[in-house]
Amino acid sequence: MYVKGVGMTKFGAQTDTSQELVYEATMEALEDANFNMEDIDAIVSSTVDNESSGERQRGFSSILSSMFKKKVPILTSSAVCGGGGSAIWTANKMGYENVLVVGSERLLSNNTANTTDEILMAAERLYEQADGLIFPAQNALVAQQYMLRYGATTDDFALVAFKNHSNAYLNPKARFYKRQVTLKQIKKSPVVASPLRLFDCSLSVNGAAAAILTKEKTDIEIAGSSLYVDRLSAFENEDMTSWQASKLAAEEAYKQANLSPSDIDVAELHDAFTPVEVISYEDLGFCKKGEGKYMIRKGTVNLNGKLPVNTSGGLKAKGHPISATGIAQVYDLAKQMRKQAGDRQVDNVNYALAHNIGGAGSTVTVHILKKVGA
Amino acid sequence: MIIRWICEKCSKKWIYPIEKCVYCKGPVIKQKGAKIRVAGITKVAIPSPMHPIIPYNVLLLEDEHGNRMPKKTMKDYKIGDDYVEQRAKGKDAVAVVKVKYDIYEAIKDAVGLLNRIDLGKDDKILVKPSIVAAAYPYQAVNTNPDFLNALILALLEHGISKENIMIAEQALIGSDSMDAASKAGILEVCKKNDISFADISKGPFEEIESDGYKFKILKETLNRKIINAPIMKTNSQIGLSGAVENLSRLCDEPTQRRMYFDNIDETLPKLVNALNVITIADATSGMQGQGPLTLGEPAFLNLVYAGRNPAMLDAVFCKASMLEIPPYIKLGKNAIKDIEIVGNELDALKYPIKKPVAEETPHPDIKVIDGKACPACLNAMFNATSRLIGLRGEQLNLVMGSVLSGEMLEGKERLVAYGDCAIKRLDEMKVKPMAQISEKTDMIEQIVLLKKLLTSKGEATITPIDKVKSKMKKLLSRVVQ
Numbered sequence: 037m038y039v040k041g042v043g044m045t046k047f048g049a050q051t052d053t054s055q056e057l058v059y060e061a062t063m064e065a066l067e068d069a070n071f072n073m074e075d076i077d078a079i080v081s082s083t084v085d086n087e088s089s090g091e092r093q094r095g096f097s098s099i100l101s102s103m104f105k106k107k108v109p110i111l112t113s114s115a116v117c118g119g120g121g122s123a124i125w126t127a128n129k130m131g132y133e134n135v136l137v138v139g140s141e142r143l144l145s146n147n148t149a150n151t152t153d154e155i156l157m158a159a160e161r162l163y164e165q166a167d168g169l170i171f172p173a174q175n176a177l178v179a180q181q182y183m184l185r186y187g188a189t190t191d192d193f194a195l196v197a198f199k200n201h202s203n204a205y206l207n208p209k210a211r212f213y214k215r216q217v218t219l220k221q222i223k224k225s226p227v228v229a230s231p232l233r234l235f236d237c238s239l240s241v242n243g244a245a246a247a248i249l250t251k252e253k254t255d256i257e258i259a260g261s262s263l264y265v266d267r268l269s270a271f272e273n274e275d276m277t278s279w280q281a282s283k284l285a286a287e288e289a290y291k292q293a294n295l296s297p298s299d300i301d302v303a304e305l306h307d308a309f310t311p312v313e314v315i316s317y318e319d320l321g322f323c324k325k326g327e328g329k330y331m332i333r334k335g336t337v338n339l340n341g342k343l344p345v346n347t348s349g350g351l352k353a354k355g356h357p358i359s360a361t362g363i364a365q366v367y368d369l370a371k372q373m374r375k376q377a378g379d380r381q382v383d384n385v386n387y388a389l390a391h392n393i394g395g396a397g398s399t400v401t402v403h404i405l406k407k408v409g410a
Numbered sequence: 411m412i413i414r415w416i417c418e419k420c421s422k423k424w425i426y427p428i429e430k431c432v433y434c435k436g437p438v439i440k441q442k443g444a445k446i447r448v449a450g451i452t453k454v455a456i457p458s459p460m461h462p463i464i465p466y467n468v469l470l471l472e473d474e475h476g477n478r479m480p481k482k483t484m485k486d487y488k489i490g491d492d493y494v495e496q497r498a499k500g501k502d503a504v505a506v507v508k509v510k511y512d513i514y515e516a517i518k519d520a521v522g523l524l525n526r527i528d529l530g531k532d533d534k535i536l537v538k539p540s541i542v543a544a545a546y547p548y549q550a551v552n553t554n555p556d557f558l559n560a561l562i563l564a565l566l567e568h569g570i571s572k573e574n575i576m577i578a579e580q581a582l583i584g585s586d587s588m589d590a591a592s593k594a595g596i597l598e599v600c601k602k603n604d605i606s607f608a609d610i611s612k613g614p615f616e617e618i619e620s621d622g623y624k625f626k627i628l629k630e631t632l633n634r635k636i637i638n639a640p641i642m643k644t645n646s647q648i649g650l651s652g653a654v655e656n657l658s659r660l661c662d663e664p665t666q667r668r669m670y671f672d673n674i675d676e677t678l679p680k681l682v683n684a685l686n687v688i689t690i691a692d693a694t695s696g697m698q699g700q701g702p703l704t705l706g707e708p709a710f711l712n713l714v715y716a717g718r719n720p721a722m723l724d725a726v727f728c729k730a731s732m733l734e735i736p737p738y739i740k741l742g743k744n745a746i747k748d749i750e751i752v753g754n755e756l757d758a759l760k761y762p763i764k765k766p767v768a769e770e771t772p773h774p775d776i777k778v779i780d781g782k783a784c785p786a787c788l789n790a791m792f793n794a795t796s797r798l799i800g801l802r803g804e805q806l807n808l809v810m811g812s813v814l815s816g817e818m819l820e821g822k823e824r825l826v827a828y829g830d831c832a833i834k835r836l837d838e839m840k841v842k843p844m845a846q847i848s849e850k851t852d853m854i855e856q857i858v859l860l861k862k863l864l865t866s867k868g869e870a871t872i873t874p875i876d877k878v879k880s881k882m883k884k885l886l887s888r889v890v891q
Contacts, residue, residue: 152458162510163425166712168454168461168468168482168758176452177470177480184489229468230453271470271478272425 037128037135038254039405041069042367044245046209047355049144054083054093055103057140057244061360062104065136065246076248077132079110082119082139082359084158100138115265116158117308118394120245120362121401125263127249134251139364140244141357151240155358158395160269172237172309174270174396176229179311182277183231186326190231193310194222195332197235197352200307203339204349206379211241211355236310241355245363247370253408256373259387260289260404270396279397282319286391289402290321293387297321300343300404301385302372304365306393307350316391317345320402339380347372347380362392362401373407386410411495412443412473413515423477426511440515443473446493462732463757469493479510482758496752498525503750504717504726506759509694513714514560517690520716521564523752527688529635531569534576536634537561539692540641540656541579543703543789544586544593550697550708553641555595557692557714561639562603572605578628580610580659583666583786587611615662620684623677625669626662631685636660638689638720642727643697644706646766647780647788648674649736651702652727653689653720654682663786670784671812671831675737682720689723691715698731698763703792705772709763722749732762772796775803775864779818779825781811787829787849794856803864809836809843826863845870854880 043064045057052060058081066072083096093099097110109130115122120139127135143151156170164174182188201217204210217235225234249258266281267273273280290296297320305320307313314328322343323331331337337345348354348368351361369388371377387410390403415424419436428438450470457464461482469481471493487493498505505523509516521527529535539553547554558577565575577600581590587609591597600607608630615626640656648655658666658678669677691714698709711731717723721739728735729746741749746756769777773795783791787810795808807822812831816839819825825843827833833846845863847856855872858880862870 148456149458149462152456153460156458156460160425162508162712163479165460166482166508167480168466169480170454170456170458170461172456173452173454173468177450177468180450180452181470227453227455229455230451232452269425271480274476 037249037251037258039256039258039366039370040134040248040250040252040254041065041067041071042247042370043068044209044360044364044367045243047211047241047243047357047364050242052242054140054142055099057142057242058100058138059103061140061244061246062136062138065248069248071134071248073104073106075134076104076106076108076136077134078108078127078130079104079106079136079138080123080127080130081110081112082114082123082363083112083141084114084116084119084359114359115394115399117306117356117358117361118392118399118401119359120364121390121392121403122263122362122394122399124247124249124362124366124403125261125401128258128261135249136246137249137363138244138246139360139362141359142242143240143357144242163271164269170229171396172229172232175309175312176232178270178276178315178396179231179309182311182315185277186329188311188314188329191223192314192329192332193232193236194219196307196310196313197222199332199338200346200350200352203347203380204353207349207354210349210353211239212349212353232309238308238351238356239353241357243355243357243360243364245360245367247363247366255408256370257406257408258403259293259295259406260402261292262288263399263401265399266397268395268398273397278315278325279319279393279400281397281400282316282391282393282402285400285402286320289404293404293406295387295404299387300389301387302347302369302382303343303345303389303391304348304368305345305350305391306361307346307352308356308393310352312393313345313350320389320391339382344382347377347382362390365390365392366403366405369405373405411515411519412446412471412477412479413510413512414441414475414477415439416441441475441477443475443477445474446471448487448489448491448493449478451487451489460761462762463760466758484755484757495523497523498750498752500750501525502717502719502722503752504715504723505753506726506730506751507714507753509712509714513557513694514563516714517560517564520714520753521690524716524718529568529570529688532574533570534574534634535565535570535637536630537575537577537637537639538656538660539577539579539596539639540651541587541590541594541596542582542585544590545704546593547595548708549704550641550643550695550706551703552590552594552596553639553692554694555599557694558596558639559599559603561637561690562599562605572603575605576608576630576634577605578608578610578630582789583663583784584789610659611663613662618684621680623680625681625684626665627660631660636685636687638687640689640691641696642691642693642711642715644699644701644733644763644766646700646768646770647783648738649734649766650724650728650739652724653691654678654724654739657681657685657687657720660685667784667786670782673813674782678738679721679740687718687720689715689717689720691723691727693727696763700766700770705792707764711763725749726751726756729756730759730761732760733765771808773798776806776808776860779807779809779814779822781809781814781818781832781835783810783829783831787811787831790853790856791828794853794860797857798860798864801861801864804867806860806863814839852880852884854883
């Protein structure tokens, strides 16, 4: 399929309801596509119902039917943090002419402790939840194993945070837009789960993103679309320093697109925690195993580098509204491909990659976008 | 101990038990690691509702098979350290073990951590679960049948013959024990394992004396070793139904009533002193909020507690669940910090469950002023008030039990003496309630009276017309049945 139009809200602490967020993102996507709702044949939504303040809403498909006055197939895909990518993958497989994909989340609706607990519900319950393995702790243990084996340092992770904050500074839709963060601030930020500090963790935000996919040829083709699911618990993996589902999804997406990692011009990676971005450079084939640290040290992944990564600011500094994230990645890549990325514009983007993870490497999607005619 | 379930034919592994391999259909066996080392450690500095005490560490443990698991601890370790679970040194230690998909292993772990448990192969055992009312296992009112089944398997594996094991319990006064055991799934477990179930209320009983107080307890208790197997629940009346409270139902009905009449906070510890028990408590799915019956909510705790001292075990449970320790839990000279806890550290276990509120009943307009009413009256009160849900009115205060003081009644209006103890005590205190409901009052008459009281501002009494109405209702309900 092809990308017809994209839309997203600003990611932040706004008090809009889920419906309002969905409406805003969808309206932008419709306008971008020069469509109206009559043109839509099916909808795939993504949300995890984690509004722990009590404003819970299940049956989201019917909410969308009510809002859009549509009696068409509406599916809700839930793969926690990987829900957005999973929704795009589903829409791409459905076979309808025009499909609206929309993801939304109101993650900032309670205090940090309760939100942490809500997110923890995506972890395995008897080993992980019961033994305090909140997501920062899970990723801290993964990072530690990676550091021990491959010699990466916390300074490398700080550079990832600094790069993504620098990009978010330029992105009007990012939570940290025009908010300067220094490397010193990052390195001095409080420890959340050692060795990870506050600035190694992505931002819980509210927001929504939408994309309209179509069979009609547009300027952006979805050349590769793959989804792999691995076991839930990171500690169960034979190798804790690599997400197997990322590798499998990447291999399949490259094969579908008939491309190799070196063809990619820009990428949005799932930097829920800074070490995950470094590990993902390797899992996605941008460098060899253990060499991710050089990608960030040498500036390869900076905005002016050979392969700019997370030009939007990523989950780290743009924000991570769980189910909207995977769709927001496609939003940003489409903007890059259409030269609409403003101060963050990367030159000559023909091939772009979106990488979205749910859980600790559990549900992974990789999408490769190709500029038609490239 | 780290356990994996591994297919004998194709070596695929699971972190939970499955019957046979989903690929080759081969048999699945347990793979247990014995030598465990610390492969990773993170210190967590942010609190969450499930883990409120910070900082805490999460260890990444790895065994000789390469199997891993996380383990929360307050202690500091280094990568490469050996990890050894320390066994108890003292006899009153409390073991707390997290269930990792296998209750049987958790029970064995918990008992194994205690300092030498004296159970011989030829011993006769009486297992005393909590089965207080007819309720399904998911409601967490009674000891979970899966827990009891695992406990029986552990006893059989220890070499105790099934002929020497007896499961014995009686429901709350006013409830049928066999109905309760049946609905709770306990009879099915007994049948499956070919083990007898005894309804304690049928006796015979024998009198014993402890600290100057006389108890009539089940005679079998004196001939067998007792394994106390309560489910851990909040109790809106006495704070907690756990290891100590469970033992009260070894007594006959008059003794139970008398224990409450004479102040359960003082009589229950005397009963505990008279008994020598091993407690293996079910906190897999315990109860929180308005326990101990179905007004309470199941609490997914996923723990097994074990110990020789029921009071200490209850105290540790209260602290771990962030509940107040009830007055009937007497720790003697020991403070909670003196209790030896093995398996998990107390601060690492702390997780707040919902507290019970003593004055609440199922009905929003009916409150209780409880002077330690006996379970019979309490059970009847819950029954009567729950049938009036939906009918709103003026607030009523049901006064119950005999341990009442002027302070408890201060500022309270629209008092209704509920039960013979309260009627007698209010009379002694020269307090005139707006109505009296004696224990002989038929349930339908009770409901009729409470309904009148709720919906009228003044006094209400049972009139001859009410009696006729209640008899007709009773007759009608029989016809319908």
